[in-house]
Amino acid sequence: MSSPVSYPHGILQPGGYGGSDSRSSSTSSSFVRPELESSESEEAELVSVSWNQDSSCFAAGTSHGFRIYNCEPFKETFRRDLKNGGFKIVEMLFRSNILALVGGGPNSQYPSTKVLIWDDHQSRCISEFSFRSEIRAVKLRRDRIVVVLEHKVYVYSFVDLRLLLQIETHANPRGLCCLSHHSDASVLACPGLHRGEIRVEHFGLNMVQTINAHDANIACMTLTLDGLLLATASTKGTLIRIFNTMDGTRLQEVRRGVDRADIYSIALSPNVQWLAVSSDKGTVHIFSLRVRVVGEDSHSIENAPLLTQRTYSNSLQGLVSPATGTNPGSSLSFMRGVLPKYFSSEWSCAQFHVSEVTQFFAAFGSHNTVAITGMDGSFYRCSFDPVNGGEMVQLEYIRFLKTENCSR
Numbered sequence: 167m168s169s170p171v172s173y174p175h176g177i178l179q180p181g182g183y184g185g186s187d188s189r190s191s192s193t194s195s196s197f198v199r200p201e202l203e204s205s206e207s208e209e210a211e212l213v214s215v216s217w218n219q220d221s222s223c224f225a226a227g228t229s230h231g232f233r234i235y236n237c238e239p240f241k242e243t244f245r246r247d248l249k250n251g252g253f254k255i256v257e258m259l260f261r262s263n264i265l266a267l268v269g270g271g272p273n274s275q276y277p278s279t280k281v282l283i284w285d286d287h288q289s290r291c292i293s294e295f296s297f298r299s300e301i302r303a304v305k306l307r308r309d310r311i312v313v314v315l316e317h318k319v320y321v322y323s324f325v326d327l328r329l330l331l332q333i334e335t336h337a338n339p340r341g342l343c344c345l346s347h348h349s350d351a352s353v354l355a356c357p358g359l360h361r362g363e364i365r366v367e368h369f370g371l372n373m374v375q376t377i378n379a380h381d382a383n384i385a386c387m388t389l390t391l392d393g394l395l396l397a398t399a400s401t402k403g404t405l406i407r408i409f410n411t412m413d414g415t416r417l418q419e420v421r422r423g424v425d426r427a428d429i430y431s432i433a434l435s436p437n438v439q440w441l442a443v444s445s446d447k448g449t450v451h452i453f454s455l456r457v458r459v460v461g462e463d464s465h466s467i468e469n470a471p472l473l474t475q476r477t478y479s480n481s482l483q484g485l486v487s488p489a490t491g492t493n494p495g496s497s498l499s500f501m502r503g504v505l506p507k508y509f510s511s512e513w514s515c516a517q518f519h520v521s522e523v524t525q526f527f528a529a530f531g532s533h534n535t536v537a538i539t540g541m542d543g544s545f546y547r548c549s550f551d552p553v554n555g556g557e558m559v560q561l562e563y564i565r566f567l568k569t570e571n572c573s574r
Contacts, residue, residue: 210252212567213271215539218258219307219347221433221529224539225256226567229271232256233567237537240545240564246286250275259306263287266304266311281313293327295320302341312354314341319356321367331367336360342384346393353393353411357384364398366411377414379407386429390438395457397434397441403427405511406443408455420453421511431527433536440552442529442536443514448522450538451514452550452558515555518548535561543567 210228217224223243226233229252233245254270263286269276276282278300283293295313303314310330311322316338321331335357346353352369359365362380364387367373379387380400387398395417396409403426408418420441422429427445434441434455441453520526524542531537531547536558538546547562 209568210247211272212541212543213252213254214256215527215541216256216258217527217529217539219260220436221531221537223258223261224529225258225265227253227256227271228567229273232265232267234258235545235566237545237547238531240547240562240566242566244286246289252276254278255301255304257304257306259308264306266306268301268304281311283311295322302338303343305343305345307345307347307352308349309352310345310354312343312345314338314343314356319343319354321354333365333367334359335365336363336383340385342387344387344389346389346391348392351392351394353389355387355389355393355396355411362400364396364409366393366396366414368393368411375411375414377409377411379409380405386432388432388434390434391436395434395438397432399429399432399443401428403429403445406432406441406453408441408457418456419512421513422451423447430525431529433529435530440530444520444526444528444538446522446525448520450518450520450526450528450536450558452516452536452555453512453514516550516558517556518546518550518558518560520546 210230212226212228214227215224221237223234223236226235231246231248232253234243235241236243251269251274252271253267253274253276255266255268257266259265265284265286267276267282267284268278269280270278279297281295281301281304282291285292297313297315299315301313302316305312305314309324311324311327313320317335319333319335320329322328323330333356336359338357343354343356354367354369356365357363358376361383362378364377364379364384366375366377368375377396379398382400382402385399385401385403387396389396389411394411396411397406398409399406404422404424406420406422407416409416422443422445427447430444430446432441432443438457439455441455443451443453518536518538520538520540521542524540526538526540528536528538534552535547535549538548543565545564545566546560548558548560550558
């Protein structure tokens with residue numbers, strides 16, 4: 167089993183751009199130091215796209231470095247073009263100057279077995295983690311660095327970079343792992359030891375919950391901001407399930423479609439009223455969630471409502487609204503229990519169609535809007551009607567990076 171072969175040095179204190187609170191002790195001479203080059207290089211190829219923790223911006227890993235884009239209003243915030251190739255993973259820490267980078271893409275000289283912690287304010291690498299096998303994902307929150315390998319998850323402290331936990335997992339080539347982002351609720355979800363199983367770590371409660379989510383392998387998952395709810399899909403790609411992470415109870419199930427599909431992304435709105443799903447079928451679906459929330463619609467993590475005032479309670483009371491959601495169901499749903507399960511399914515209430523030949527990743531914006539980024543270098547912003555649903559309205563389309571790369 168792979169394990170770290172070298173450990174980082176120094177202390178990280180994430181701060182905002184232009185701040186002076188990011189610091190580290192002297193770095194090892196073995197550190198990879200990405201060197202900046204002029205922006206007049208040949209056209210970069212898109213290698214990856216990923217949202218930051220509140221989906222207010224996203225990072226694009228390219229064959230020559232990385233770029234950061236703001237969503238509302240859309241603009242390129244900054245870019246870094248490097249001499250030694252690009253990155254397959256660019257993980258932001260909200261809007262701070264700290265990013266986690268993993269090499270990948272055409273002609274990259276940065277290894278896919280090493281995480282570089284990059285301080286963009288200082289324009290240098292301030293720490294690194296090395297492993298014996300390929301890194302599948304990196305996840306950040308203000309107090310944790312999580313590195314995902316195919317069969318293992320490593321959890322580090324962001325303050326002193328100590329290894330806090332190692333988790334053995336079922337084969338995880340997609341690098342599935344998600345974190346909560348409320349400061350008072352530290353939750354991690356990752357594949358368990360068996361097919362279709364998810365392990366949930368409640369760090370604050372020193373509690374582990376195992377959820378048997380699907381019969382097939384897990385394809386995608388996401389947590390609410392406070393980590394109380396978990397949404398999952400399997401490699402079959404027809405159903406999305408929502409679970410209470412405290413006791414593993416399934417709270418709701420919605421149907422994307424009948425045919426198999428590769429689920430690219432699942433997103434939960436900050437107010438926990440909506441769920442968005444994108445797949446290789448070329449449709450972004452919006453579903454209504456039957457979850458009681460406290461607070462008004464908000465797009466910021468600091469103001470996002472908690473699900474209930476008893477966030478850490480094993481009781482399901484207060485989690486599921488007695489009112490039925492607005493998702494349409496089959497006209498034969500009254501025969502539930504007699505006809506096959508398909509006829510009692512909840513279907514999406516709103517949809518938006520994109521290309522089927524590339525990957526798209528959806529996230530919620532403000533005021534009933536959805537942002538969608540594609541591996542073809544496209545960005546969409548569209549709105550949905552929370553009452554009547556139907557086809558979403560395209561508000562914006564931008565080609566943020568010209569590329570012929572349409573790999574899936």
